[in-house]
Amino acid sequence: MTFRRVAAVASKEWRETTRDRMFLLLAFLMPALWMVVFGYGLVLDVEQIPFVAVDRDQSELSRDYLYRFIQSRYFSYRGSLAGEAEADAWLLSGKARAVIIVPEKFQERLRSGLPVSVQTLLDGTFPLRTDITKGYVVAINGALNEELLADHLSRNRGLTRAKARELARPVTLEVRYLYNEEVRSTWSTVPALVMLSLMVSSPLLTALGVVREKETGSIYNIYSATVSRLEFLAGKLLPYVAISLINVVVLWLMAVLLFAVPFKGNPLLFFASSFVFVLASTGIGLVISLLVRTQQAALIITVVVSTVPTILFSGLVVPVSSLSRAAQFQAHLFPGMYHTNIVRGTFLKDVGPAVLWTDVLALALYAAVLGIVGYRLFSKRPRS
Known part of the structure; x- marks a missing residue:
């Protein structure tokens, strides 16, 4: 292989x-557009859940109970209703995702x-989202129950407020989040969007570029x-x-600067592995381009082969370990998972x-196999 000839072909391309x-x-x-669209659109944080309330008691304690939901960042208060009939209408229309109904004699x-x-x-x-919302409701109710029990112990046993809280919560749960301390979904999804x-x-790009030679007839010069x-x-x-390596740098800068995702690792490892991934992904386009004759066919097949499996089996939304065994097997057949x-x-x-x-x-094995397949498929003799 002569570098001068490779450079000539590359220059022409x-x-x-x-x-x-x-x-x-x-x-x-x-690539940048995909990053922006999915980065802002693919938000998995369950916050600002719209809810309405039906307070039949109208007491100090019932208002305090509902205020716990109102002041929470996980819920968005949309107003009070007179009864369950109105609540059904809010749920059916989608204007509310939750309805909290406080019964009569709640405080009493x-x-x-x-x-x-x-x-x-x-x-x-x-x-x-419903299961997560349920968890929020259970947590708020649990906090109220703990406070009520602590008040009861403090009044009836003459204990200090701190001691009563200790007795009301004999087992203390301490949770420490690793790697994503703020538990933000963008920190997880944006790197995968790269x-x-x-x-x-x-x-x-590779598939369309090679097939373009066939459609224009310039491939006969080769x-x-x-x-x-x-x-x-x-x-x-x-x-x-x-071009893809330039996009790697652009996407990395967007993730760090635009979406404020922390980069804690080795930049050399990231960019070197991304280079190998680019070789594998362009190899997919090469193989597809050698199998079809039109850019329209190349476009359709590339989207089906690369986009759909990547979204489903790469771990972008659902961890691969949570998939079925058959799905996990498919995940290992595509380079996106690796x-x-x-990147994460x-x-x-x-x-x-x-x-x-x-x-x-x-x-690397994926890129090598695709390169060999592409080399074997390409022939300098025109096919009839």
Whole structure:
């Protein structure tokens, strides 16, 4: 393989890319646009849950109970209702996701030492958010029960407030969040979006670029040229690898500066592994481009092959360990899962090569296999 010939093919491909302004805009704008759209749209934090209240007691204690929800950042108070009939209308319209119904004699029963039941209606349309909302409600009720028990012990046993609180809570739970101390979903999703943006753009640009040669007929010049198969493929891929590496830097800067995601790891490990991932993803586009004849077919197949499995099986939204065994097997067949482990490990955990070497090796094997397949598929003789 002669470097001069590779450079000549790469230079020609770069001129073709820069001549098409729409294609060039797509090359650099699409990854950043995906990052912005999904970064702001894919928010998994369950906060500001709209709720309404039905207070049948209208007492000091019932108002204090509802105020605990109102002042919480997890709930958004939308008003008080007269009865359950109105509550059903709010839930059906989606204007409220929760309804809290405080019964009559709420304060009277509690002051008398009697139990009381508070009904909470939750919209179960989104099961995961519903379960989290239920957890918030249980936590607020638990805090109230603890305070009421502490007040009872303080009044009847003559204990100090602090001592009564200790007796009301004999087992103390201390939770320490590691790696994502603020428990923000953007800290988890945005690094994975670096992977998703590259996994969408790199194969697509490569596939469209190679197939463009077939549609314009310029690929026949290659058939008659002295350049070898390897030189042609290397020169053809080089501009798209370079564009993808520029996008890696841009996406990294967006994650750190725009979304304020902390980067705790080794930058060299991150960018080196991203380079290997780019080789693997452009390899996917290369193989697809050699199997189809039109850019429209290349576009459709690339989206199906790269985007859909990446969203479902890469760990972007759901951890791979939580998937079924069949889904986990499929996840290991695509490069997205391995790069997701790398970007999250380097961004949030400061994980080094001792842990991530298997993921980097998997990406390298993926890139090598795709390169070999692409080399075998490409022929300098025109196919009939």
